[in-house]
Amino acid sequence: MAELLVEVESVTKTYRLGGRLARKPPTVAVGGVSVAIAAGESVGVVGESGSGKSTLAGIICGLVRPDSGSVRVAGREVYARRGLDRTIWRTVQMVFQDPYTSLNPAMTVAEIVAEPSRLWHGMDRREADRRALELLDRVGLSAGAAQSRPDSLSGGQRQRASIARALAVSPSLVVLDESVSALDVSVQAQILQLLLDLRRENDLAYMLISHDISVIRLVCDRILVMNGGEVVEELLSAGLTEEAARHPYTRRLLSAVPTMAVDRQG
Ligand SMILES: Nc1ncnc2c1ncn2[C@@H]1O[C@H](COP(=O)(O)OP(=O)(O)OP(=O)(O)O)[C@@H](O)[C@H]1O
Numbered sequence: 001m002a003e004l005l006v007e008v009e010s011v012t013k014t015y016r017l018g019g020r021l022a023r024k025p026p027t028v029a030v031g032g033v034s035v036a037i038a039a040g041e042s043v044g045v046v047g048e049s050g051s052g053k054s055t056l057a058g059i060i061c062g063l064v065r066p067d068s069g070s071v072r073v074a075g076r077e078v079y080a081r082r083g084l085d086r087t088i089w090r091t092v093q094m095v096f097q098d099p100y101t102s103l104n105p106a107m108t109v110a111e112i113v114a115e116p117s118r119l120w121h122g123m124d125r126r127e128a129d130r131r132a133l134e135l136l137d138r139v140g141l142s143a144g145a146a147q148s149r150p151d152s153l154s155g156g157q158r159q160r161a162s163i164a165r166a167l168a169v170s171p172s173l174v175v176l177d178e179s180v181s182a183l184d185v186s187v188q189a190q191i192l193q194l195l196l197d198l199r200r201e202n203d204l205a206y207m208l209i210s211h212d213i214s215v216i217r218l219v220c221d222r223i224l225v226m227n228g229g230e231v232v233e234e235l236l237s238a239g240l241t242e243e244a245a246r247h248p249y250t251r252r253l254l255s256a257v258p259t260m261a262v263d264r265q266g
């Protein structure tokens with residue numbers, strides 16, 4: 001058994017809109033979820049919109065403090081009572097659904113991607129720049145795009161820049177929240193290949209959130225199915241058939257796979 005990188009135990013996150021006096025009932029975004037991720041593991045998360053995928057991802061990445069439960073990353077309690085353990089961001093990085101706000105608009109893409117190497121890994125400027133260009137090349141961004149600022153790039157280019165920035169930290173786990181879904185098929189394949197390569201080369205673990213279960217089956221060994229804030233099912237990708245799934249939502253997803261595969265080629 002590989003060493004456990006992430007240990008999430010019975011986490012709950014409830015949102016109350018409009019304060020305690022509001023008539024609206026609180027939303028249980030995540031209700032009592034436990035997940036463990038080992039070093040070098042590949043985990044997929046599927047579930048309907050609003051099922052709690054992004055909230056769970058935020059909890060795992062040290063961005064959303066749960067109301068109860070515990071999160072340990074590399075053996076350290078992330079949400080300690082006296083405050084957040086910020087060292088988590090050396091180990092776990094998240095790539096957001098909408099990367100617009102996570103890229104500093106005043107910097108070029110190359111500077112953004114070089115920054116973690118300088119600040120966190122003590123590289124000098126030349127070394128950090130070289131590493132940034134290498135990472136940008138691996139996500140398929142040209143030297144021209146590297147010298148641009150985020151707001152002059154397309155959404156897909158920005159998405160790739162934020163993936164490169166997350167990888168520049170050399171995390172042990174990267175969580176990608178719908179980060180590849182909107183990319184062109186060939187670019188998507190390149191990013192997925194990069195994840196597979198980094199997993200083999202560096203023992204990188206990744207968690208991929210996607211509506212597209214066919215993508216997840218391609219690059220993830222294990223699949224968590226979320227529904228109503230809970231993990232309702234856990235499946236292995238290998239040899240997965242519609243019959244293996246117990247939950248009706250999972251069965252629907254799996255029965256829709258051939259159509260999606262055709263769509264992706266069209
Ligand atoms: N910051 C917030 N404030 C209030 N409610 C929130 C907040 N974040 C999430 N929620 C609610 O919590 C529930 C779970 O949301 P979450 O974003 O985790 O779902 P999701 O599975 O990522 O959905 P999607 O597939 O649409 O991205 C939803 O009902 C959502 O409206």
Ligand SMILES: [Mg+2]
Pocket residue numbers: 053054055097177
């Ligand atoms: Mg989401």
